[in-house]
Amino acid sequence: MCTAVSFLSKEHYLGRNFDLDISYGEKAVITPRNYPFKMRKLQDLTEHYALIGIAAVFDDVPLYYDAVNEYGLSMAGLNFEGNAVYLEEVPEKLNVTPFEFIPYILGQCKTVAEAKTLLEKINLVNIPFSEQLPLSPLHWIVADKEQTLVVEPLASGLKLYDDPVGVLTNNPTFDKQLLTLSKYRGLSAKTPENTFAPAVDLPVYSRGMGTIGLPGDLTSSSRFARAVFTKAHSICEPTEMSSVSQCFHILNSVEQVKGCCELEEGHFEHTIYSACYNTTKGLLYYSTYDNRQLTALDLHKVDLDGSEPNVYPLLTEQNVHYQN
Numbered sequence: 352m353c354t355a356v357s358f359l360s361k362e363h364y365l366g367r368n369f370d371l372d373i374s375y376g377e378k379a380v381i382t383p384r385n386y387p388f389k390m391r392k393l394q395d396l397t398e399h400y401a402l403i404g405i406a407a408v409f410d411d412v413p414l415y416y417d418a419v420n421e422y423g424l425s426m427a428g429l430n431f432e433g434n435a436v437y438l439e440e441v442p443e444k445l446n447v448t449p450f451e452f453i454p455y456i457l458g459q460c461k462t463v464a465e466a467k468t469l470l471e472k473i474n475l476v477n478i479p480f481s482e483q484l485p486l487s488p489l490h491w492i493v494a495d496k497e498q499t500l501v502v503e504p505l506a507s508g509l510k511l512y513d514d515p516v517g518v519l520t521n522n523p524t525f526d527k528q529l530l531t532l533s534k535y536r537g538l539s540a541k542t543p544e545n546t547f548a549p550a551v552d553l554p555v556y557s558r559g560m561g562t563i564g565l566p567g568d569l570t571s572s573s574r575f576a577r578a579v580f581t582k583a584h585s586i587c588e589p590t591e592m593s594s595v596s597q598c599f600h601i602l603n604s605v606e607q608v609k610g611c612c613e614l615e616e617g618h619f620e621h622t623i624y625s626a627c628y629n630t631t632k633g634l635l636y637y638s639t640y641d642n643r644q645l646t647a648l649d650l651h652k653v654d655l656d657g658s659e660p661n662v663y664p665l666l667t668e669q670n671v672h673y674q675n
């Protein structure tokens with residue numbers, strides 16, 4: 352399971368928890384403007400906007416899970432098991448494979464509005480990266496400071512949804528996720544009035560009673576509701592550090608602790624990394640399951656006119672600041 356959150360403070364942020372049992376050896380990767388992204392069915396992208404993000408690197412090709420470009424357009428791919436359908440090649444469309452999708456959009460679009468126009472022409476074609484890396488079922492959140500979009504590859508083609516809550520998890524389809532939120536209409540950060548049985552004295556024996564009913568479990572629809580509630584109520588200062596911390600606090604409200612979700616015997620889904628992008632400035636902050644310290648990378652610290660990806664292994668070892 353994974354959760355992504357588009358979050359507006361003074362600047363815009365995209366947060367993402369990457370939840371799985373195993374890592375694909377992902378790295379932080381800055382791809383400059385002149386790295387040629389080879390395309391299977393289209394002309395190679397020899398010049399494009401620069402990207403910073405998390406990617407698995409196979410055969411020297413960065414396969415992005417999440418990223419932001421130099422204009423502040425950001426994207427993240429999340430699992431969409433049982434629902435994602437990639438289609439056969441369609442001659443009149445732009446045939447893009449799922450592993451090319453993030454660089455293709457972020458490499459050429461500055462805003463969600465521009466991405467929408469390009470997305471109308473795209474067919475996500477059923478071509479795997481390699482035998483070792485078959486097609487994987489995904490859907491995507493696409494966000495800038497103005498708006499958030501969800502893109503789902505369905506049997507009927509690409510479905511675009513405006514995402515009014517700025518959150519994406521996994522299944523079911525996004526329209527159903529949104530509808531489920533209505534169940535929680537009554538929840539609040541305030542102590543609720545006793546509308547249940549006004550004639551009966553129901554003491555307020557705890558703080559937080561307005562959130563009773565907010566689901567605490569790990570399913571994707573529960574994480575969706577929890578992330579939406581937390582994001583909708585969280586407040587922070589309009590500073591970089593306060594906003595980044597807030598973004599990680601929202602992500603932490605839906606993180607997966609190792610041992611609580613067993614996939615197969617002895618394999619446990621857990622939050623392998625959490626990432627927070629300042630999309631305006633091209634900054635990537637991350638923490639990993641074992642390293643709770645934030646590590647940061649800046650898109651603008653490398654030569655953006657270069658032609659080789661800059662690859663940084665994730666710092667996964669715990670780093671404690673000993674105070675005495």
Ligand SMILES: C[C@H](CCC(=O)NCCS(=O)(=O)O)[C@H]1CC[C@H]2[C@@H]3CC[C@@H]4C[C@H](O)CC[C@]4(C)[C@H]3C[C@H](O)[C@]12C
Nearest residue numbers: 352353370407414416428429430449450484486487521
């Ligand atoms: C598994 C991950 C989603 C995590 C998640 O959502 N877990 C919830 C599980 S659950 O839904 O709760 O059960 C996704 C997210 C991004 C993906 C890579 C994208 C690039 C590339 C695309 C190629 O086509 C195939 C290989 C490739 C490296 C992909 C492998 C894998 O698919 C990655 C890591």
